[in-house]
Amino acid sequence: MILIPCPHCGDRNSSEFTYAGEVHSRPSPGDARQGPWRDYLYGKDNPAGWTEERWFHGSGCGKYLRAERHTVTNEIRATRPEVGAGASSRTRP
Amino acid sequence: MSTAKRLLSGRPTKMRITSRPGEVIDRSKPVRFTWNGREKSAFEGDTIISALAASGERVFSRSFKYHRPRGILTATFHDPGCSVQVGDEPNVRGSHRLVTAGMKVTAQNVWPSLKLDVASANRAAGRFIGAGFYYKTFIKPERLWPTYEKVLQRFAPGGRVSADSPHGSYDKRYAHPDVVVAGGGPAGMAAALGAAEAGARVMLVEEEHSLGGHLRYGSETELAALAELRREVEASGAIEVLVNSAVTGRYDGNWIAILQRNLPHVTERLVKARAKVVVAAPGLIERPYVFEGNDLPGVMLSTAARRLLNLWAVAPGTRAVVLSANEEGDATAADLSDAGVHVAQVVDARRGEQVVRARGAGSLSEVELGDGSKVSCDLLVTAVGWTAPTLLLNVAGDRPVYDERAARFVPGDGLPANVLATGGIVGDGPTAALVEHGRATGRAAAERALARDGTSVTIPSLSPAPHPALYRSRTHGIVDFSEDISSKDLVSAAREGYDSVELLKRYTTATMGPAQGKLETINTVAVLAEATGRSIAETGTTVWRPPHVPVSLGALAGRVLEPVRYSPMQPWHEAHRATPIVAGQWIRPEHYGDPAREVRTVREHVGLIDVTPLGKLDLRGPDVPKLLNFLYVNKWLKLDIGSVRYGLMCGEDGVVLDDGVTGHLGEDHYLMSTTSSGADAVAHWIENWLQTTFPDWQVYMTPMTTAYASINVAGPKSRELMSRVVSDVDLSPEAFAYMQVRRGTICSVPGCVMWRIGFTGELSYELHVPAGYGLYVWESLLAAGEDLSAGVFGLEAQRIMRLEKGHLIVSQDTDGLTQGYGVGLDGLIKLDKEDFAGKQELEWQLERQGYNHLVALLPDDASVVPPEASQIVTGDRSIVGRVTSSRLSPSLGRSICLALVAPQLAETGKSVTVHLPDGTDVRAKVSEELAQFDPGGERLRA
Structure with missing residues (x-):
């Protein structure tokens, strides 16, 4: 089971979290065309390598966080809070 | 007296020998158990198989395909021929499970009995059951699949599972x-x-x-x-x-x-x-040797023989041949002699000596060696290498x-x-x-x-000792004892083109049985290498995968720690014989005996329903209107304090997500209600938007579902009842109108929220009372309404009344593809809002048209209630919709339905064909309104 270093709670089993998908920005309302919108809804880059994704710590602090995870090895090299992203980050030693 | 005679002198445990220095049995503690109904004795510390072997039993099961008799091979957990049934527990590893007093052990995979196995006729037909036999044989014609299934089940290995088995812990x-x-x-x-x-x-x-x-x-x-x-x-x-x-x-x-x-x-x-x-x-793990007859009872690994001798003091036979390629084999020969078992011959593989075949009827009686000589024996021990x-x-x-x-x-x-x-x-x-x-x-x-330096630790070298490569003799024999696969099968599969080890494995099922390759993987690789003229290194091995041992589903599930939720009024429901219904985590009253009567109580007098599971989210902050305006498809920027509004939520894909009412309680303070099943999902949905997309919005969301007990008071006399228990709120229709919310005191309990809405279509008040007072308020309301014929109603009566009113239930009358337009709420969707969740997809849905519509259906025969999920079909039997809700309406005295239908059918008066599960068709007409009862809503607004 993947161990996720929650920026608020520390290392926790991934079973405490809900996977919330790759980080995609929402197309700006009003001028969204179908292509980019459908890509936002359903498109996944799904790289074999590093990816940035969101996890929701529902059985913990209740916060969304961002994680940089390697999809082949499941290594998580950094996580940071979703709100005020960039303010503080937690990196594995 | 010869050893053989001493061993077979007719004692109850005739193969048990005198005490061994490392034995794990306690001879002072005899244990009795039964094997196929016959009483057997053992000592504490015996496994099922060691005890049976001590009593002279040699055959413990029949093989998977050919139903050949099987005995001890490894005397470990992974012994392929030693799975037995213990009581109602199938597939017990008999060479591992310890005997306990009174244990009822039976052989499995034998029919009708261990000794006389009818299915061993398969052996005669053995040459027809080669690799891929099942794939090739049980394919055509398709109409015979059910017959094949029955045949295969009869021959499938494994014990019997009883439906009455008590739950393990x-x-x-x-x-x-x-x-x-x-x-x-x-x-x-x-x-x-x-x-x-x-x-x-x-x-x-x-x-x-x-x-x-x-x-x-x-x-x-x-x-x-x-x-x-x-x-x-x-x-x-x-x-x-x-x-x-x-x-x-x-x-x-x-x-x-x-x-x-x-x-x-x-x-x-x-x-x-x-x-x-x-x-x-x-x-x-010691490796078996492949040769003709290598699965006869009496042929076993050297480690098995030593385990039997030295752990359980059981003689594995009386006259032994030992095929040895290593020290373990030599030690076994010595142990056998020491224990009094006659070692007829040691066949030293290091000197090129060979075992070619083993013979015997039912169990081993003779071994043929490489030089053509034959040795009579009842035990052949092989020590040919390791995995x-x-x-x-x-x-x-x-x-x-x-x-x-x-x-x-x-x-x-x-x-x-x-x-x-x-x-x-x-x-x-x-x-x-x-x-x-x-x-x-x-x-x-x-x-x-401990994240220390670690440089001080030097690990000494340990390398594998040289060992002769012995996999197969010059005869063919069993490679996979669990799956009954011979080296011949593997060779012919390789000839058919399955010459990669991973393909061969899947085609022949070698290494896929209960032993999961522990005994047979390397021999499989070696036989394939030989068949394809490659080296073992070139052939490679299959990848070992977890689990290493079988894991029961119970162990994966663990203790059941899923919470069960009850409302504070549950003791009253139980005392009044409510029929419970499971609704997600909640246990709720479905009805109290007669849902139709409960409907009449509400329509004619006043009824109470416990709606505590309704999701309740407390929203505070100056940006709540912006949030509501974004979450719901309708407009929310202007909602007066004291008012509530109904809203529909769609996902970003435009699919209906949830619905409910939200009330404006005070400055920067709202209370949102959600469906009971959607409470958690909506809370997460809100968190998602607030945290990931609108982090600058000032909103606090607090789930309050279980903090309030919720009661809906419904019926024409509900205002009268309310007036008896509420003192600080003006309940007159002018002061407290439909779709308004008030905070006040109910039955002397302050801090209650009441809003005038109703799923039932009657004048009604939904009360949210601090949870600790829920039962008290419930009982007080009933007492106060006694002379008003006040009663209670359950979920079923509410479902009937909402169906009479044509109110949809999200996820029952909609599904995972139902977008916002077409569910009877088109007017609610405000595409002129700058943005809201799902807006893009809803715009495109409207442009595209062609979506299904939610309509009310009235079967021509008013007594027929088409079961929910009945399909609506055209003349050529194509599906054009389905019934999503249906009930017999006590108020109307006829059957009524909601249905999702193709657009061409969504016209008032259209006659459609409903296909019932029993195969018959009935006709039904599309009604003008979704509501069949009080379509104008006068009762609601009274």
Whole structure:
């Protein structure tokens, strides 16, 4: 089971979290065309390598966080809070 | 008196020999059990199979395909022919499970009996059941599939599962040891000691019932070394020992799954150990030899013979031939002689001597050797080499490599820093060398686990000893004993083109039986290599996968810790014989005996329903209107304090997500209600938007679902009832109108929220009372309304009344593809809003048209209620919709339905065909309105 270093709670089993998908920005309302919108809804880059994704710590602090995870090895090299992203980050030693 | 005669002198346990120094049985504690209904005796410490072998039994099961008799092969957990039924528990590993008093053991996979197995006719037809037989035979014609299934089931292995079996007790545990050592042989014990000495907290896991590995059935010197190691482990204090437990796999982040079977009153426990470092010390598994007749009862591995002799003091036979290619074989011959078993011949494979075939009717009676000579015997012991069980290394990313000199696969060099290996899997040596390597490996593991330097630890080298490569004699025999696959099958499969080991495995099912390749993988590879003219190294091996041992579903599930939710009014419901219904985590009253009468109570008088499970979210902050305006499809920027509004939520894909009302309680303060089943999802949905997309919005969301007990008071007399219990709110229709909310005191309980809305279509008040007062208010309301004929109603009556009113239930009348337009709420969707969740898709839905519509259907025969999910079909039987809700309406005296139908059918008066599950069709007409009862809503607004 993947161990996720929650920026608020520390290392926790991934079973405490809900996977919330790759980080995609929402197309700006009003001028969204179908292509980019459908890509936002359903498109996944799904790289074999590093990816940035969101996890929701529902059985913990209740916060969304961002994680940089390697999809082949499941290594998580950094996580940071979703709100005020960039303010503080937690990196594995 | 000869040994054979002494052994067979008719004592009740005729193969039990005199005391052995390392025996694990307690002769002072006899145990009685039954085998196929006949009473048998054993000693405490006996396994089922050792006890049966002691009593002279030789056949324990029939093989999978050919129903050949099978006896002991390995005398370990993985013994393929020794699975038995114990009471109502099938597939018990008989060579591992200890006998207990009164145990009822029966043979499985035999029909009608172990001795007379009708299905062994398959053996005569054996040449027709080659590789891929099932794939090739049971395919066409398709109409015979059900017949094939019955035939195959009769011959399928495995015991019987009883539907009446009591639930076992299962458990889970989380552990955080520094080091997990998988395997409790000499190297594993030493590794645990080394790690503990270096300051680590250690978990030492051993598959068998006690520590020691091969030392347990070894020489007196080995027994002495074991006693010393055990003493040290016991004295350590930092080593937790789990015996009769197995590491079943390793997962991300060194998450080690351990199946623990040694706890009293617990069938199995899954230990989830997050180890900093794991040391793999599984030892070696002895390999069977492939030759004609190698599965006859009486042919067994040298380790099996030594285990029987030295652990359970059971003579594995009376006259033995030993095929030996290594020291273990030589030691077995010596042990057999020592125990009084006549060793007729030692066949030394190192000198090129061979066993060619074994013969016997039902069990072994003669062995034919390479020089053509024949030796009569009832025991043939083979010691031809070892397999390294590399599961833990494989799952950590390592690929084993073939060491030609040692004739076995050994670990590669692909291990991550948090996995180490020691013991036989790494190399061979005397006990002292294994212990030295183990101890150093344990110290290194601790250094890594405790994030210390670790450079001071030098791990001595341990390499595999040279061993002759012996896989198959010049005859063909069984390779996979679990799946009944012979070397001939593998050769013919290779000829058919299945010449890659992974393909061959899947095609023939070799290595896919209960032993999962532990005994047969290397022989499979060797036979394939031979058939394709490649080397074993070129052929490669299959990848070992978890679980290492079978894990019951109960162990994976653990204890049932899923919460069950009851409203505070539950004691009243129980006292009044409510029929419960499970609704997600909630247990709710479905009805109190007569839903139709409950409907009449509400329509004519006043009724109470417990709606506590309704989702309730407290929203505070200046940006709540912006949030509501975004979440719902309708407009929310202007909602007066004291008003409530109905809203529909769609996902970003435009699919209907939830609905409910939200009330404006005070300045910057709102209360949102959601569907009962959607409460958690909506709370997460809101968190998602607030945290990921609108972090600058000032909104606090607090789930309040269980903080309030919720009661809907519905019916024409509900205002009268309310007026008797509410003192500080003006209830007149002018002061407290439909779709308004008030806060006040109910039955002297302050801090209640009441809003005038109703799912039932009657004048009604929904009350949210602090949960602790829920039962009190419920009872007080009923007492206050006694002369008003006040009653209660359950979920079923509410569903009937909402159907009469045509109110949809999200996820019942909509599905995962139902977008916002078409569910009867088109007017609610405001595409002129700048933005809201799902707006884009709804715009496109409207442009596209062609979507299904929710309509009310009235069957022509008013007494027919088409079951929910009945399909609506056209003349050519294509599906054009389905009934989503249907009931017999007590208020209208006829059946009514809601249905999702194709657009061309969504016209008032259209006649449609509803196909019922019983195969008949009925006609129904599309009604003008979704509501069949009080479509104008006068009663609601009264």
